[in-house]
Amino acid sequence: MLSRLIPDALCPNDIFFIMRNKRFTYLLLAFVAAVSAFGAKTVECRPGELCKLVGPESWTVDGLTLTGSADASDLFFIGDRMSALERLDMSELAITAYAGKPLRGSASYPAAAIPAGTFAGTRLREVLLPSGLDLGEMAFGNTRLVSIVLPEGTRRVGLGAFAGCTGLERASLCGAALYDGHTFSGCRFLRHVSLNGLSNIAEAMFKDCQSLVEVDGDALVTEIGDEAFVNCSRLRGFSFGKALRRIGRKAFLYSGLESAAMGNAAVDSIGAMAFMDCFGLRSVELPAQCTAVPDYAFANSGITGLLELPGVEQLGRYCLAGDVSVSSVKLPETMTILGDGAMAHMSRLENIFAGSLNSVPALGDDVFEGIDRPAVRLYAAAGMEEAFREADVWRDFEILTATENGMDTTPVPESRLRGRIESGNLVLAAVGADIVRVDVYNAAGLPVASCVPEAESCCINLEGVAPGVVLVAATLSDGTSYSLKFVI
Numbered sequence: 372m373l374s375r376l377i378p379d380a381l382c383p384n385d386i387f388f389i390m391r392n393k394r395f396t397y398l399l400l401a402f403v404a405a406v407s408a409f410g411a412k413t414v415e416c417r418p419g420e421l422c423k424l425v426g427p428e429s430w431t432v433d434g435l436t437l438t439g440s441a442d443a444s445d446l447f448f449i450g451d452r453m454s455a456l457e458r459l460d461m462s463e464l465a466i467t468a469y470a471g472k473p474l475r476g477s478a479s480y481p482a483a484a485i486p487a488g489t490f491a492g493t494r495l496r497e498v499l500l501p502s503g504l505d506l507g508e509m510a511f512g513n514t515r516l517v518s519i520v521l522p523e524g525t526r527r528v529g530l531g532a533f534a535g536c537t538g539l540e541r542a543s544l545c546g547a548a549l550y551d552g553h554t555f556s557g558c559r560f561l562r563h564v565s566l567n568g569l570s571n572i573a574e575a576m577f578k579d580c581q582s583l584v585e586v587d588g589d590a591l592v593t594e595i596g597d598e599a600f601v602n603c604s605r606l607r608g609f610s611f612g613k614a615l616r617r618i619g620r621k622a623f624l625y626s627g628l629e630s631a632a633m634g635n636a637a638v639d640s641i642g643a644m645a646f647m648d649c650f651g652l653r654s655v656e657l658p659a660q661c662t663a664v665p666d667y668a669f670a671n672s673g674i675t676g677l678l679e680l681p682g683v684e685q686l687g688r689y690c691l692a693g694d695v696s697v698s699s700v701k702l703p704e705t706m707t708i709l710g711d712g713a714m715a716h717m718s719r720l721e722n723i724f725a726g727s728l729n730s731v732p733a734l735g736d737d738v739f740e741g742i743d744r745p746a747v748r749l750y751a752a753a754g755m756e757e758a759f760r761e762a763d764v765w766r767d768f769e770i771l772t773a774t775e776n777g778m779d780t781t782p783v784p785e786s787r788l789r790g791r792i793e794s795g796n797l798v799l800a801a802v803g804a805d806i807v808r809v810d811v812y813n814a815a816g817l818p819v820a821s822c823v824p825e826a827e828s829c830c831i832n833l834e835g836v837a838p839g840v841v842l843v844a845a846t847l848s849d850g851t852s853y854s855l856k857f858v859i
Contacts, residue, residue, distance in 0.1 A: 550573040
């Protein structure tokens with residue numbers, strides 16, 4: 372401390388003079404002791420008096436514990452004048468209403484509230500909050516907080532309350548609070564979040580949280596707001612629980628999701644671009660209530676193998692465009708229209724299973740752009756072949772008669788993939804590449820087993836699967852996809 376108080380420019384004779392002058396030395400040491408004493412303070416506060424209680428050395432205080440009561444003037448004093456403060460404990464503090472001289476443009480502030488921007492941009496690394504608060508817009512935005520726990524009873528969290536806290540790693544939320552959105556937007560090192568019963572994930576709540584890997588309590592969520600997890604590139608999984616009703620626009624855009632298992636969810640609304648550019652997304656299970664796949668919903672994702680669309684009536688514009696790892700698509704009997712570019716550039720598409728359709732779906736513009744249609748097999752129900760052959764664009768496919776409720780076998784070169792049923796198990800072996808995913812479907816087209824072996828061979832237990840025909844869709848590490856048929 373003493374070395375910091377002596378200017379670097381002093382010459383040796385100046386320093387010698389200072390040390391010889393006892394009176395100056397005593398004053399200097401007293402000043403150093405006084406400064407050291409103000410490293411941390413505990414203050415029983417009264418509204419409007421914090422400035423006086425802390426004293427003129429407020430700029431030296433790095434830790435502050437407040438009890439009693441305070442108002443907005445005291446909170447603004449902390450945010451504006453206590454520039455060294457890193458730890459703030461307000462857990463036992465009552466915040467009262469303020470009315471008086473205008474502060475930051477207003478002459479009054481409500482009780483139990485931290486005004487907008489109060490601590491934004493400060494050095495705070497740790498804060499303990501009292502229960503029953505409203506946090507204003509950007510209240511702690513762009514601070515150095517490492518973790519935050521919102522206590523039970525927190526009432527409202529304003530827009531971007533913790534946005535831009537680039538050092539924030541963990542957050543524990545109050546499930547009963549209302550959130551105005553962008554709460555943790557730009558917290559690029561936030562890794563773990565506990566929702567604690569939160570049902571509604573607000574708009575852009577975790578946008579650009581690039582390190583987010585774990586969201587505890589996600590299975591209880593009922594609504595995921597627009598852009599909620601945009602660019603959460605390390606988020607591999609999310610539990611789409613039974614209570615989930617809505618997934619907003621761009622909800623998981625650019626995220627790292629590997630699976631979207633929504634089959635048991637109550638979702639009846641998925642927003643446009645909800646899973647667009649999720650390059651690691653390998654499998655999708657749509658909810659039964661979802662009758663339309665919205666525009667760009669799964670565009671440029673990594674969906675692999677067979678894609679089923681149960682109950683879907685309409686495919687939105689470019690909703691599956693660029694999904695180059697999809698080898699087969701099963702169209703449900705409910706399908707009526709495929710929108711503009713809906714399946715454009717699905718360059719590895721091999722099969723379209725349309726055996727359940729009793730009418731030819733309408734097509735928008737460029738639905739199959741970039742697809743070598745003559746090389747794709749379209750399996751139509753008996754009696755529907757001619758209807759497809761007479762329809763524009765559909766006639767370009769190789770139209771075959773479907774068997775086993777629309778499922779058929781894609782020939783597989785013996786040298787690439789071999790399979791057999793042995794003692795109730797499906798045994799597969801590939802040559803020259805690993806098997807990266809296997810899905811097994813029964814004759815009705817329902818999934819009965821799956822695995823992600825990441826190896827040249829795998830064994831799948833089919834115990835419990837009803838006897839009959841099963842279709843196996845397998846994808847190899849070189850990007851090729853095949854289907855096989857077995858009888859068990």
